[in-house]
Amino acid sequence: MISIENLKRVIISQREAMDELMERERIIKRDVDIKRLRGYLKHPNVLAILGIRRCGKSVFTWLLLTNKKFGYINFFDERLAGLKVDEMDKVVQAFYELYGDIEYFVFDEIQTINGWERFVSRLRTSKKVIITGSNFQLLSSELATYLTGRHTDFELFPFNFNEFLLLKKITLDKDWVYSTKKVAKVKNLLKDFIFQGGFPEVDKFGKIFLQTIYKDIIDKDILARYKVKNIQALKTIARYLISNSSSEFTFTKLKKITNLKDVHTTSNYVEYLKDSYLIIIIERFSFKLKEQIIAPKKVYCIDTGLSNTVSFKLSENFGRLMENLVIVELLRRKSYNSLGWEIYYWKDHQQREVDFVLKKGKKVNQLIQVTNVSSKEELNNREISSLLKAGKELKCNNLSVITWDYEDKEKIENKIIEFIPLWKWLLNI
Numbered sequence: 001m002i003s004i005e006n007l008k009r010v011i012i013s014q015r016e017a018m019d020e021l022m023e024r025e026r027i028i029k030r031d032v033d034i035k036r037l038r039g040y041l042k043h044p045n046v047l048a049i050l051g052i053r054r055c056g057k058s059v060f061t062w063l064l065l066t067n068k069k070f071g072y073i074n075f076f077d078e079r080l081a082g083l084k085v086d087e088m089d090k091v092v093q094a095f096y097e098l099y100g101d102i103e104y105f106v107f108d109e110i111q112t113i114n115g116w117e118r119f120v121s122r123l124r125t126s127k128k129v130i131i132t133g134s135n136f137q138l139l140s141s142e143l144a145t146y147l148t149g150r151h152t153d154f155e156l157f158p159f160n161f162n163e164f165l166l167l168k169k170i171t172l173d174k175d176w177v178y179s180t181k182k183v184a185k186v187k188n189l190l191k192d193f194i195f196q197g198g199f200p201e202v203d204k205f206g207k208i209f210l211q212t213i214y215k216d217i218i219d220k221d222i223l224a225r226y227k228v229k230n231i232q233a234l235k236t237i238a239r240y241l242i243s244n245s246s247s248e249f250t251f252t253k254l255k256k257i258t259n260l261k262d263v264h265t266t267s268n269y270v271e272y273l274k275d276s277y278l279i280i281i282i283e284r285f286s287f288k289l290k291e292q293i294i295a296p297k298k299v300y301c302i303d304t305g306l307s308n309t310v311s312f313k314l315s316e317n318f319g320r321l322m323e324n325l326v327i328v329e330l331l332r333r334k335s336y337n338s339l340g341w342e343i344y345y346w347k348d349h350q351q352r353e354v355d356f357v358l359k360k361g362k363k364v365n366q367l368i369q370v371t372n373v374s375s376k377e378e379l380n381n382r383e384i385s386s387l388l389k390a391g392k393e394l395k396c397n398n399l400s401v402i403t404w405d406y407e408d409k410e411k412i413e414n415k416i417i418e419f420i421p422l423w424k425w426l427l428n429i
Helices: 004-024 034-039 057-064 085-099 116-123 136-147 161-167 180-196 208-226 231-243 251-258 263-275 289-294 304-310 318-336 381-393 422-426
Strands: 046-050 070-074 104-108 128-133 151-155 247-249 279-282 297-301 342-347 353-360 363-370 399-403 408-412 415-421
Touching (some): 004 057, 004 070, 034 057, 046 057, 057 070, 057 104, 070 085, 104 116, 116 128, 151 318, 161 180, 180 304, 180 318, 180 422, 208 231, 208 304, 231 263, 231 304, 247 251, 251 263, 263 279, 279 318, 279 342, 297 304, 297 318, 304 318, 318 342, 318 353, 318 363, 318 422, 353 381, 363 381, 381 415, 399 422
Parallel strands (some): 046 128, 046 151, 070 104, 104 128, 363 399
Antiparallel strands (some): 247 297, 279 297, 353 363
16 A cells, blocks of 8 residues: 655655756657647546657657646556555545646546556546546546547657758758758668667667667566466567568468467457557458458558567668658658548459558548658669559549659540658658
8 A cells, every 4th residue: 555645745846856857858740739638638538658669759749748647657667566456546646635626637647557447537527537548448448438439649750851850950941842951961861760760868878778678568567467378479470561562462371480279369469559559450342341351461560660660671671661651650740630541451353552551430531651762763664554454443543653853744544643761751742
């Protein structure tokens, strides 16, 4: 049992640490509509901020509540080890004794407290509550059970390219795209971004920090939480999938690689990796649900810097890294702008493939191909013919090819295809 006085000491020390961090470090403003998110903070609603470890959830919460009166506690603290849910009222009392009547309650990494859902469900009827966590399934499914729709999930990602440029102290004026020197600088920084990734602290601590993140996710978020029996099999699957980012896979193939006894266990292990935000899985598009379910899936890593650190020789295939960067950006835009996209890939029986299919409702809105080319001469005719074939089959005329540095609009077979450089697409130019 922990006393209220000891809880107050923890709360104050955590707040002092966060205040010092906010003053000491260059805090990068995220490309998120803060006003819209604050609009979700109306009791009896709960705002759940989800995302991979160390992507900046705590700092983002601090920014979200600028000039607001709130209590904050991070349960991922060894001093709070063993804290039980029936002691959570002590946390509330400690907040009141420290700050008086407060409007907002922030519970960071609350999933470490068993049975937290009922406590939050009771508190949110009179207070505005923010919870954070690094496991999608844990928060979303259990919240859905206890709060019956009275919660909003928001997924935060590592830095996007614009935020990365701010981190590097690069500001872009109104007409910067007309400066050859500035464009060259941005393109060089894009290469750095692809290989370094967008985790906020990598710029300070280097790539060893990415290895630490990976180890913590595997050991703490997956092995410990799910009590995985075949530890080596899970680690093999994780490294294999990340090493094969932007590629298809099947559970049957993973089963053979790891010598696991059944596909169900293999599927569970992949789901653990996905729910911890380490990997992204997208399905092959089909109008028939059964075909969609049985078809191979494609895997990506949440961060190109992380994938480049963990994988074997992925850096040698720059096009795959570009494709990985694009899916992360698409999911980021979906989350930050509340876009109702569903994202798939497309492939037909002749093995023609389109990297991304963006669907909203019953309509396919856009088809995107990603290729590492810098001129028209380098274009692969098969990639273009695949795009045209998919456009015809899916009745979609919005066709895009994201390139490294080739830009144009071409009319091919009565379809307009837009070719846009990756740096322009990332910066929404």
